[in-house]
Amino acid sequence: MISHRDMNAQRIAALDERAEALRLKRGMGIADARAMHPAIDIVEADPEADRRLLEGLADWCDRYTPLVAIDGADGLFLDVTGCTHLFGGERAMQDEILVRFLEQGFDVRAGLAATPGAAWAAAHFHGDRIVAGGEEETLLAPLPLAALRIEPGTRASLESVGLRTAGAVMAAPRAPLARRFGAG
Numbered sequence: 001m002i003s004h005r006d007m008n009a010q011r012i013a014a015l016d017e018r019a020e021a022l023r024l025k026r027g028m029g030i031a032d033a034r035a036m037h038p039a040i041d042i043v044e045a046d047p048e049a050d051r052r053l054l055e056g057l058a059d060w061c062d063r064y065t066p067l068v069a070i071d072g073a074d075g076l077f078l079d080v081t082g083c084t085h086l087f088g089g090e091r092a093m094q095d096e097i098l099v100r101f102l103e104q105g106f107d108v109r110a111g112l113a114a115t116p117g118a119a120w121a122a123a124h125f126h127g128d129r130i131v132a133g134g135e136e137e138t139l140l141a142p143l144p145l146a147a148l149r150i151e152p153g154t155r156a157s158l159e160s161v162g163l164r165t166a167g168a169v170m171a172a173p174r175a176p177l178a179r180r181f182g183a184g
Contacts, residue, residue, distance in 0.1 A: 003030050004045040013045050016107070047073070057106075064097060075123075077116065090130050098128060113139070121147040121166075141167030154181050 001024070004013040010030040012019075019040065024033050030042060050073065058076055061068045064087070067079035080093065087093035094110050101108040111122025113131035121140055122129040125147050131139050140147055143166045145155045158181065163169050169177070 001033070001040060001042050002045050003042050010044075050074070061097075064093065071120070077119075080112070094128065094130065117149065120149065137167075137170060141165065141170065143167075145169065150184065154184065157181055 001012055001016070001019050002014040003010045005011075006027075012024060012026050012028045012030065012033060015024055015026065022037050022040070024036070024040075033040060033042075054070055054074070054076070058068045058070055061076060061078055065078050065080045065083045067081075069077045069079075071077040078097075080090075084090045084093045087096055090112055094112055098108055098110055109123045109127040111119040111124070111126065111129055111131070113119040113122055113136060114133045115136060118131050118136040118139055121143060122131050125143050126139070129139075145158055145164065145166060147166050148155075148169065150158075158164075158169060163172060
């Protein structure tokens, strides 16, 4: 488990499957977690070390494509356009990347799609999915608004008027949405 300081309290920032099986949750206070399970291992977060590791992993991914970018605090974006055939196709390339990360001890998810947004949603909400061209809307429609990567305030406003899935937003008329929630 990894902890971080939130105001004056230490809280769970990340946990593995074993910790989840113990019914520990992200955001839970470390004191509460230790009261439930005194023997748990807790390591304090080190964002700078995490960033250096992520940069190293991005450099390592250059073997697959020269277009690698860091995505947020814990993700990588690889533009594999024109590269997949060198690894036996999309599925073979994705499988190789996942296996190599897993062999190094990383818990990873991947998504591959024609658009960056669909690839991100596939990785974050489906894990290890390849989205065929033209199927982006089918992928996104049942997903929560978080899959659209919109601002939290806008997402909360959309949810407050009953638009809780990406499909609901996609089906709504554009002009009234833009007037009420902005062009973004």
